[in-house]
Amino acid sequence: CVEHIKGLHNPPIDYDNIPGGTYCQPQVASVGLTEAKAKEKGYEIKVGKFPFMASGKAFAIGEREGFVKMIFDAKYGEILGAHIIGSEATEMIAEVTLARSLEATGESIIKTIHAHPTLSESIMEAAAQAYGEAIHI
Known part of the structure; x- marks a missing residue:
């Protein structure tokens, strides 16, 4: 409201780019579209999934349950959504939220x-898996 009174421009809020997190054990976090919503909106998609059990760090800290799932537009590579279940998921989702706001692929x-x-x-490994370039799985 104050910005409007001062004549400042505020970009519209992208409600699809507001991350959600559930602080439970394991943590759950997501941003953007689910696979079903992306298909419903007419996207052809690529999906990559990386299990924490393949992560050296997850193995080292004893938190091997969980995964990262990334959904991309198959045509342009746009990040449509991400879902993370596991240790520090609510911290990790920020990278994807930033990438989406910058229209990263x-x-x-x-x-x-x-x-x-x-x-x-x-x-990164989940993204690489979607494109057939995963290293650790």
């Missing part, structure tokens, strides 16, 4: 260097 996630071993590299 699956390819840009894959090419982003992630520290190893980390839980967050599971996001």
Whole structure:
């Protein structure tokens, strides 16, 4: 309201890019569309899933339950959604939320260097799996 009175421009809110998190054990987090919603909206999709049991960091900290699932537009590579279940899911979803707000693609996630071993590299691995480029599974 104050911004409007001062004549400042506020970009519209993208309600599909507001992350959700459930603070339970294991944690659950998501942003964007589900597979079903993406198909319902007419997208042809690519889906990548990376299990935490294949993550060196998850193995090291004893948190091997869970996964990262990424949904992409098959035509342009746009990140349509992501779902994470497991340790630190509510922290990890921020990377995908930022990537979506910057209109990043699956390819840009894959090419982003992630520290190893980390839980967050599971996001890159899920993207790579969608494109047939996964390393650790």
